[in-house]
Amino acid sequence: MTAALDSRTERWWTTASVGLLLPIALLSAWQVLGTAVGTPRTPLPLNIVKAAAAMIASGDLPAALLQSLGRVFGGFLLAASLAIPLGLLMGYSRSVERNLDPVVETFRPIAAIAILPLAILWLGTGTSAAVAIVAYAAFFPLIVNAVAGAKNVNPTLLRAAATMGLDRMTTIRTVVIPAALPSIGIGLRIAMGVGWTAIVAAELAVGAKAGGGGSGGIGQMMFVFYAYSIELNRIIVCMIAVGLVALILDRMLRAMMRRLMPWAIQ
Amino acid sequence: MGDSVITPPKLRLDGVGKRYPVAGAPDTVAVDNFSLDVRQGEFLVIVGPSGCGKTTVLNVLAGLDTPTSGTASIDDRVITAPGPDRGVMFQDYALFPWQTVHGNVEFGLRYGPAGANLDQAAREQRVRHTIQLVGLTGSETKYPHQLSGGMRQRVALARLIANEPEVLLMDEPLAALDAQTRIVLQDEMLRIWGQDRSPSERRTVVFITHAIDEAVFLSDRVAVMTAHPGRLKEIVDIPLPRPRGDATRALPQFQALTQQIWSLIRDEAYRAAAA
Numbered sequence: 007m008t009a010a011l012d013s014r015t016e017r018w019w020t021t022a023s024v025g026l027l028l029p030i031a032l033l034s035a036w037q038v039l040g041t042a043v044g045t046p047r048t049p050l051p052l053n054i055v056k057a058a059a060a061m062i063a064s065g066d067l068p069a070a071l072l073q074s075l076g077r078v079f080g081g082f083l084l085a086a087s088l089a090i091p092l093g094l095l096m097g098y099s100r101s102v103e104r105n106l107d108p109v110v111e112t113f114r115p116i117a118a119i120a121i122l123p124l125a126i127l128w129l130g131t132g133t134s135a136a137v138a139i140v141a142y143a144a145f146f147p148l149i150v151n152a153v154a155g156a157k158n159v160n161p162t163l164l165r166a167a168a169t170m171g172l173d174r175m176t177t178i179r180t181v182v183i184p185a186a187l188p189s190i191g192i193g194l195r196i197a198m199g200v201g202w203t204a205i206v207a208a209e210l211a212v213g214a215k216a217g218g219g220g221s222g223g224i225g226q227m228m229f230v231f232y233a234y235s236i237e238l239n240r241i242i243v244c245m246i247a248v249g250l251v252a253l254i255l256d257r258m259l260r261a262m263m264r265r266l267m268p269w270a271i272q
Numbered sequence: 273m274g275d276s277v278i279t280p281p282k283l284r285l286d287g288v289g290k291r292y293p294v295a296g297a298p299d300t301v302a303v304d305n306f307s308l309d310v311r312q313g314e315f316l317v318i319v320g321p322s323g324c325g326k327t328t329v330l331n332v333l334a335g336l337d338t339p340t341s342g343t344a345s346i347d348d349r350v351i352t353a354p355g356p357d358r359g360v361m362f363q364d365y366a367l368f369p370w371q372t373v374h375g376n377v378e379f380g381l382r383y384g385p386a387g388a389n390l391d392q393a394a395r396e397q398r399v400r401h402t403i404q405l406v407g408l409t410g411s412e413t414k415y416p417h418q419l420s421g422g423m424r425q426r427v428a429l430a431r432l433i434a435n436e437p438e439v440l441l442m443d444e445p446l447a448a449l450d451a452q453t454r455i456v457l458q459d460e461m462l463r464i465w466g467q468d469r470s471p472s473e474r475r476t477v478v479f480i481t482h483a484i485d486e487a488v489f490l491s492d493r494v495a496v497m498t499a500h501p502g503r504l505k506e507i508v509d510i511p512l513p514r515p516r517g518d519a520t521r522a523l524p525q526f527q528a529l530t531q532q533i534w535s536l537i538r539d540e541a542y543r544a545a546a547a
Contacts, residue, residue, distance in 0.1 A: 093460065111384060136488075153403050160366075162362055162364060162366040163366055163368060165336050165354070165366065166360070166361070166362060166366040166368075166385075168336070168353070168354040169334055169354040169355075169356070169358065169359060169360040170356060170379065170380035170383070170384040170386065171336075171354075171355060171356030171380075171384040171385045171386065172383050176383050176384075179367070180379075180383050184368070184370040185370070187370070209279070230544075267332070268372075268415065269369045269370045269415040269416075269417060270369075
């Protein structure tokens with residue numbers, strides 16, 4: 007028993023150390039080469055770690071992340087509350103789909119960043135514009151996956167519900183929606199990722215317009231480091247922070263879905 | 273109806289045909305000119321080779337398939353849509369993957385009209401009883417993907433029974449079971465149908481099977497179908513005494529009826545096997 011456990015722990019360590027070998031080698035090479043041939047502004051691994059520690063200690067990085075996180079959640083929830091019901095309806099009813107599909111497909115290829123000028127003109131450079139852009143970006147993966155989920159309901163299940171005398175609304179609630187949930191879940195995960203892409207872009211641009219003013223957020227923070235103080239180490243800290251937060255959120259979404267849908271093998 | 277001389281049939285198939293258009297070829301005829309009356313309280317079994325249109329006939333009765341000619345009716349009303357008066361057990365079980373065994377069995381009672389007159393306690397009682405009946409006690413919280421084929425079939429059977437529909441339409445409901453369980457559930461089928469009650473209190477069953485001995489054991493009449501196109505070949509009366517049980521299977525008459533039906537389909541069965 008203990009022997010088996012020991013050998014398993016040992017195996018884990020072996021795998022982990024082999025997996026870490028390459029990253030450590032690359033980071034060391036980066037540090038050595040950067041020091042040898044780089045300029046004083048060249049970002050280096052050790053300086054990035056130092057910058058990260060300073061940004062966390064001062065509270066600037068957590069504050070900016072929290073600001074962006076709130077906007078991503080706001081836009082995400084706004085988009086979900088519109089896109090999921092609409093998508094389910096489109097997937098369930100062919101006539102609704104025929105009417106809405108051309109509209110959705112026309113807007114879908116227009117990148118979120120392209121509606122930025124309108125968002126800024128109409129909503130200003132603050133939180134509402136950022137939320138609108140996140141919502142716009144998140145809307146499409148959500149609706150496309152909700153449509154697919156509702157469309158791919160096993161027709162035998164709908165027939166079974168019909169033979170048990172379920173009315174239309176009950177059928178949607180008890181058959182169509184549960185059957186579409188795994189697909190909706192995929193939409194939520196994609197939308198969360200897209201939301202982060204959009205927020206960084208939006209805050210970078212809004213930061214530009216506000217001239218480094220106080221609209222906040224991680225993107226604006228990056229803009230300041232880029233346009234004013236030129237601190238590449240800190241920009242890289244921001245990039246890593248966004249990546250890590252997005253990863254954690256995705257894992258949380260996945261865990262939530264596994265709890266919510268124990269029947270769906272993922 | 274009062275004093276009417278002849279009770280109308282529970283189910284009537286009147287010249288039912290079903291053809292499917294095939295691009296650049298003559299239509300495929302799944303079922304051709306099929307006429308059959310099923311009496312109230314009758315246990316009717318349909319046997320026939322694969323592709324003889326048995327499932328199509330059942331789907332027409334369920335209201336899931338519209339005939340291209342002829343009509344199907346229940347109590348003299350033409351069938352145009354599915355309804356809770358006709359419960360269906362599907363060949364691929366049609367279990368809801370997101371519901372547990374308990375949730376699947378409870379489904380029609382909870383969300384459909386079948387449970388309208390039951391309070392929660394009565395519903396729970398019926399669900400538990402039905403689960404016990406099909407031998408799934410202990411598996412209530414499992415999901416369909418965690419079950420074997422035979423267990424899934426029993427869940428589908430329990431779901432149908434729990435709804436207590438007037439008419440039970442069953443497409444090979446016992447096919448995935450092992451031989452022992454199958455015999456146990458054949459006995460249960462007869463009990464659920466109401467073999468201990470008077471014919472007027474029995475449910476009406478249309479049951480599809482490949483197994484001829486099963487057909488003879490269960491039914492009042494066996495409708496034998498042939499394939500290409502699906503036609504009704506012959507109706508065989510099964511006058512074996514009821515209630516039926518283990519002793520029935522040993523009767524010489526049981527063997528003779530099984531032989532008779534086998535002789536009706538054997539040529540076609542051999543041809544199908546050779547093809």
